[in-house]
Amino acid sequence: MEFPVKIIARGFFPESNIHFHRQDFPPLSPETQRLVTATWEQELARNPHLRAGPILAAQRIEQRGDELIIHGGESRYDLFMGTTAHEQVPDESCHRAIGVMCVTLTKDGHYVFGRRSLTIDWGGLTHVVPAGRMGINTTNPYAAIRAEAKEELGLESHDFTSLVCVGVIGDLTSGRKNFEFVFLGGVNLTLEALWSRAKGAKSATEHSQLDVVSWDEDSLVRCLTANPNRWVPTGWVGTALATRTLEYVPFEPSPRTYEQHMALAGMPVKK
Numbered sequence: 001m002e003f004p005v006k007i008i009a010r011g012f013f014p015e016s017n018i019h020f021h022r023q024d025f026p027p028l029s030p031e032t033q034r035l036v037t038a039t040w041e042q043e044l045a046r047n048p049h050l051r052a053g054p055i056l057a058a059q060r061i062e063q064r065g066d067e068l069i070i071h072g073g074e075s076r077y078d079l080f081m082g083t084t085a086h087e088q089v090p091d092e093s094c095h096r097a098i099g100v101m102c103v104t105l106t107k108d109g110h111y112v113f114g115r116r117s118l119t120i121d122w123g124g125l126t127h128v129v130p131a132g133r134m135g136i137n138t139t140n141p142y143a144a145i146r147a148e149a150k151e152e153l154g155l156e157s158h159d160f161t162s163l164v165c166v167g168v169i170g171d172l173t174s175g176r177k178n179f180e181f182v183f184l185g186g187v188n189l190t191l192e193a194l195w196s197r198a199k200g201a202k203s204a205t206e207h208s209q210l211d212v213v214s215w216d217e218d219s220l221v222r223c224l225t226a227n228p229n230r231w232v233p234t235g236w237v238g239t240a241l242a243t244r245t246l247e248y249v250p251f252e253p254s255p256r257t258y259e260q261h262m263a264l265a266g267m268p269v270k271k
Contacts, residue, residue: 020139036082085175114207154197
């Protein structure tokens with residue numbers, strides 16, 4: 001399998017072992033700023049729902065044993081998409097968004113995924129739910145994934161029987177190069193109860209439907225290999241990492257544009 005994703009860190013990282021080191025991004029050069037402006041205009045033409053709101057961005061994420069250190073600060077969504085879309089932009093000027101995702105396992109043994117709405121990025125493809133990008137109000141990935149779980153699935157913190165960060169992956173897709181913290185979470189709800197919660201969640205419309213996979217190795221491998229290009233790349237790799245199936249479905253990092261991946265998935269690209 002080839003995906004535009006690389007594994008930055010892997011292991012088991014408790015909440016107390018993830019730290020944020022705040023640092024300012026260097027000023028953009030005039031040429032880089034022109035590239036950002038042009039890229040953002042193109043993205044708005046493709047998806048007018050986008051907003052250039054504030055996000056938390058990272059320059060790098062460092063693993064020290066069982067600790068993770070995020071080096072970054074406040075940025076904006078347009079700077080994230082613009083600085084990561086062009087190879088000529090130096091690494092220290094790239095504003096990489098920080099995302100979180102949680103592979104969710106129900107009480108009665110089902111993994112739950114989401115088919116992304118056509119109105120948002122990577123529309124129509126399968127991804128991990130809950131997932132999202134960290135805003136500027138928290139530097140704690142655990143707090144961020146709990147917030148996403150409430151917004152997308154209607155889950156409260158006490159609904160989780162377990163929640164652990166198992167690593168960080170990096171999206172290599174041009175214009176979407178970000179870091180994503182991968183979690184594995186078990187909940188004390190059955191699939192039926194979870195579905196009921198999800199219907200009333202604040203951001204339920206981010207996914208057009210929920211997909212379900214049984215909690216067993218064979219089902220997961222079939223799910224990941226049946227039509228891998230129909231996944232959001234980070235969702236596929238994050239699922240394989242969280243469920244420890246990478247030894248059965250290995251992958252190789254291979255840079256790919258958004259348009260190239262959507263073409264492989266047989267999905268239309270918004271122009």
